Amino acid sequence: xxxxxxxxxxxxxxxxxxxxxxxxxxxxxxxxxxxxxxxxxxxxxxxxxxxxxxxxxxxxxxxxxxxxxxxxxxxxxxxxxxxxxxxxxxxxxxxxxxxxxxxxxxxxxxxxxxxxxxxxxxxxxxxxxxxxxxxxxxxxxxxxxxxxxxxxxxxxxxxxxxxxxxxxxxxxxxxxxxxxxxxxxxxxxxxxxxxxxxxxxxxxxxxxxxxxxxxxxxxxxxxxxxxxxxxxxxxxxxxxxxxxxxxxxxxxxxxxxxxxxxxxxxxxxxxx
Amino acid sequence: xxxxxxxxxxxxxxxxxxxxxxxxxxxxxxxxxxxxxxxxxxxxxxxxxxxxxxxxxxxxxxxxxxxxxxxxxxxxxxxxxxxxxxxxxxxxxxxxxxxxxxxxxxxxxxxxxxxxxxxxxxxxxxxxxxxxxxxxxxxxxxxxxxxxxxxxxxxxxxxxxxxxxxxxxxxxxxxxxxxxxxxxxxxxxxxxxxxxxxxxxxxxxxxxxxxxxxxxxxxxxxxxxxxxxxxxxxxxxxxxxxxxxxxxxxxxxxxxxxxxxxxxxxxxxxxxxxxxxxxxxxxxxxxxxxxxxxxxxxxxxxxxxxxxxxxxxxxxxxxxxxxxxxxxxxxxxxxxxxxxxxxxxxxxxxxxxxxxxxxxxxxxxxxxxxxxxxxxxxxxxxxxxxxxxxxxxxxxxxxxxxxxxxxxxxxx
Numbered sequence: 001x002x003x004x005x006x007x008x009x010x011x012x013x014x015x016x017x018x019x020x021x022x023x024x025x026x027x028x029x030x031x032x033x034x035x036x037x038x039x040x041x042x043x044x045x046x047x048x049x050x051x052x053x054x055x056x057x058x059x060x061x062x063x064x065x066x067x068x069x070x071x072x073x074x075x076x077x078x079x080x081x082x083x084x085x086x087x088x089x090x091x092x093x094x095x096x097x098x099x100x101x102x103x104x105x106x107x108x109x110x111x112x113x114x115x116x117x118x119x120x121x122x123x124x125x126x127x128x129x130x131x132x133x134x135x136x137x138x139x140x141x142x143x144x145x146x147x148x149x150x151x152x153x154x155x156x157x158x159x160x161x162x163x164x165x166x167x168x169x170x171x172x173x174x175x176x177x178x179x180x181x182x183x184x185x186x187x188x189x190x191x192x193x194x195x196x197x198x199x200x201x202x203x204x205x206x207x208x209x210x211x212x213x214x215x216x217x218x219x220x221x222x223x224x225x226x227x228x229x230x231x232x233x234x235x236x237x238x239x240x241x242x243x244x245x246x247x248x249x250x251x252x253x254x255x256x257x258x259x260x261x262x263x264x265x266x267x268x269x270x271x272x
Numbered sequence: 273x274x275x276x277x278x279x280x281x282x283x284x285x286x287x288x289x290x291x292x293x294x295x296x297x298x299x300x301x302x303x304x305x306x307x308x309x310x311x312x313x314x315x316x317x318x319x320x321x322x323x324x325x326x327x328x329x330x331x332x333x334x335x336x337x338x339x340x341x342x343x344x345x346x347x348x349x350x351x352x353x354x355x356x357x358x359x360x361x362x363x364x365x366x367x368x369x370x371x372x373x374x375x376x377x378x379x380x381x382x383x384x385x386x387x388x389x390x391x392x393x394x395x396x397x398x399x400x401x402x403x404x405x406x407x408x409x410x411x412x413x414x415x416x417x418x419x420x421x422x423x424x425x426x427x428x429x430x431x432x433x434x435x436x437x438x439x440x441x442x443x444x445x446x447x448x449x450x451x452x453x454x455x456x457x458x459x460x461x462x463x464x465x466x467x468x469x470x471x472x473x474x475x476x477x478x479x480x481x482x483x484x485x486x487x488x489x490x491x492x493x494x495x496x497x498x499x500x501x502x503x504x505x506x507x508x509x510x511x512x513x514x515x516x517x518x519x520x521x522x523x524x525x526x527x528x529x530x531x532x533x534x535x536x537x538x539x540x541x542x543x544x545x546x547x548x549x550x551x552x553x554x555x556x557x558x559x560x561x562x563x564x565x566x567x568x569x570x571x572x573x574x575x576x577x578x579x580x581x582x583x584x585x586x587x588x589x590x591x592x593x594x595x596x597x598x599x600x601x602x603x604x605x606x607x608x609x610x611x612x613x614x615x616x617x618x619x620x621x622x623x624x625x626x627x628x629x630x631x632x633x634x635x636x637x638x639x640x641x642x643x644x645x646x647x648x649x650x651x652x653x654x655x656x657x658x659x660x661x662x663x664x665x666x667x668x669x670x671x672x673x674x675x676x677x678x679x680x681x682x683x684x
Contacts, residue, residue, distance in 0.1 A: 018512070061376070061380055061502055065377075079509065079511070080373060080509060081508075081509050081511060081512040082506075082507060082509060082512050083373075083505070083506075083507040084505065084506045084507070085504065085505040085506075086503075086504050086505075087501070087503045087504060089319070089503055090317065090503045090504045097636045100636065101632050101633065101635075101636035101637075104632055104636075105628065105629055105632040105633075108628050108632065109625060109628065112624065112625060113625075116621055149637070150641070152641075153571065153633055153645075156629045156630075156632060156633045157578070157626070157629055157630070157633070157644075157648070159629050160625050160626035160627070160629025160630065161626055164622040164623070164625050164626050165622075167621050167622050167625065168589070168618060168622060171617070171618045198592060199588060199589055199592040202538070202588050202592075203584075203585040203588050203589065205534070206531055206581045206584045206588070207581035207582060207585065208581075209527065209530045209531065209534070209581070210527040210528075210530075210577050210578060210580060211577075211578070211581075213523045213524075213526040213527035213530065214523045214574055214577060216523075217523040218519050218520065218522075218523040218570075218574075219515065219516055219519035219520075221309065221516060221570050222570055222571070222574055225571065225574060226574070
């Protein structure tokens with residue numbers, strides 16, 4: 001799956017242009033012109049009103065000016081709405097930074113939860129977290145959506161938020177543990193989930209609604225970001241319920257009680 | 273006398289919030305410092321190229337920055353941002369310019385000017401120039417650049433032109449002085465006679481006056497002390513910037529409307545309190561963003577929007593708690609108190625993790641992504657204030673009033 005990631009220019013280097021032609025132009029026309037400069041394999045995406053998003057490999061300033069002028073000469077008036085170029089040095093750096101950032105954020109989360117709760121909670125939460133990140137990556141990979149730094153920013157926020165949501169439930173579990181009388185551990189977990197269900201769903205609902213507004217009305221530039229976040233939030237909510245809690249239960253049972261066969265059967269490896 | 277004290281208190285609070293908001297929203301929104309992707313502009317990272325002959329030292333970088341400043345000045349950009357990054361990099365950010373592409377061309381050019389004889393000997397270069405001016409030639413109506421040498425340069429120029437005029441017959445190919453820019457020949461004029469006044473002209477080869485003007489500006493600022501390459505370039509046209517602002521406004525309006533309606537429908541009285549504190553939240557947040565002079569970018573707006581969603585989350589956690597307490601048959605007042613108390617710790621825990629995420633993002637991110645981290649952080653901190661402290665005051669006061677003492681208002 002990792003090979004299937006569509007890395008954007010931030011991580012792979014290259015140039016991405018958003019242009020608008022004043023007359024009718026088809027993608028093939030653009031490709032024809034670009035082929036003369038050995039850029040025939042560039043990605044060309046069309047949207048309404050003769051807007052195009054063109055992505056080419058790394059070009060020097062000269063090459064890029066040449067290509068742009070050629071497009072103007074052959075296809076008429078062209079307005080450059082936005083342009084981004086990332087060289088190989090910077091893109092390699094960004095890749096590194098992104099991975100380190102993700103690692104550090106995850107480690108900090110583990111530390112924090114271990115301090116506030118205990119290790120078993122931390123491990124379960126991290127498992128749920130990995131699940132969320134994997135889901136986001138998978139969806140982006142399957143649909144070949146470009147991954148840029150905004151995607152990484154979304155992931156980092158999801159990390160924070162997914163843990164957030166998981167904590168809400170764990171908090172409940174901890175509180176119920178204090179007042180526990182005779183119920184089995186799994187019944188207690190069940191009850192905790194029940195109690196937090198409404199809250200969990202509603203809090204995600206408000207954030208997702210806001211993100212949906214951003215997705216639908218916010219324009220191209222924030223689209224990827226909003227989409228990644230929505231996937232993350234939805235996944236984060238249900239993973240807290242369906243993965244983190246049962247996992248914790250399972251961990252606790254293994255450490256404490258050996259003969260309990262009742263309670264939720266759990267899939268330790270997320271099967272998506 | 274004091275019978276309706278609580279009602280007054282409540283009305284006073286609401287009135288205050290309304291007044292503060294009414295008077296501060298417009299000026300605050302106007303004072304927002306917009307980033308490149310909203311205003312249009314260009315962000316370039318230049319890397320100095322080190323070669324055998326040209327080592328990149330601190331001095332060289334400082335000089336580079338100075339020349340860059342002058343060039344940017346010539347472009348007439350207000351508030352340019354030029355900073356060094358690391359040993360060999362320079363970040364140049366120009367906002368609100370009409371022709372960002374042109375700006376990039378100007379910035380990246382080394383602009384080293386050379387005057388060469390036919391055999392390749394360099395007699396003078398850009399540093400010998402006193403000034404350069406772009407003019408329209410009256411006779412040919414074509415743009416040209418008038419050069420004036422410094423005294424020493426003028427002397428050499430006079431000497432060389434004199435020698436050439438004397439040594440070679442007219443139309444001899446050696447009787448030319450070529451003017452090269454960054455290694456490419458701009459013009460190669462014939463020397464008619466000795467030129468004593470240290471003035472020269474670059475004419476022909478300019479399609480538009482702006483080309484001549486740009487060259488003159490480059491020459492005035494001076495050549496870059498070292499070659500640079502563009503490592504990263506992000507350019508947003510002003511049209512796209514305006515577009516983005518419009519779209520953001522729409523998204524914000526719709527998002528917030530949904531939240532307000534949702535809270536009212538699901539949580540009724542609590543929801544109303546949440547909405548009122550949301551108004552105050554907006555004012556405080558905008559004031560912070562404006563006061564700290566955070567540059568607002570599109571990701572930044574996304575961060576603001578997200579933090580609004582999270583601000584409401586805190587309220588939801590509290591209210592669900594209150595509902596529970598009410599179901600346990602506690603009195604309304606006790607329920608509200610207990611609700612706030614028990615929820616505070618959960619809210620703190622939850623927010624801290626998101627803050628950790630934002631902090632890492634700020635540390636490792638750059639530019640626009642940092643904007644997102646900052647607004648998200650500010651948003652969360654502000655939301656803790658408004659939901660834990662302000663909503664509490666609001667609700668506590670409200671429940672002391674007889675009219676509101678009905679569990680139906682709380683959605684139970």
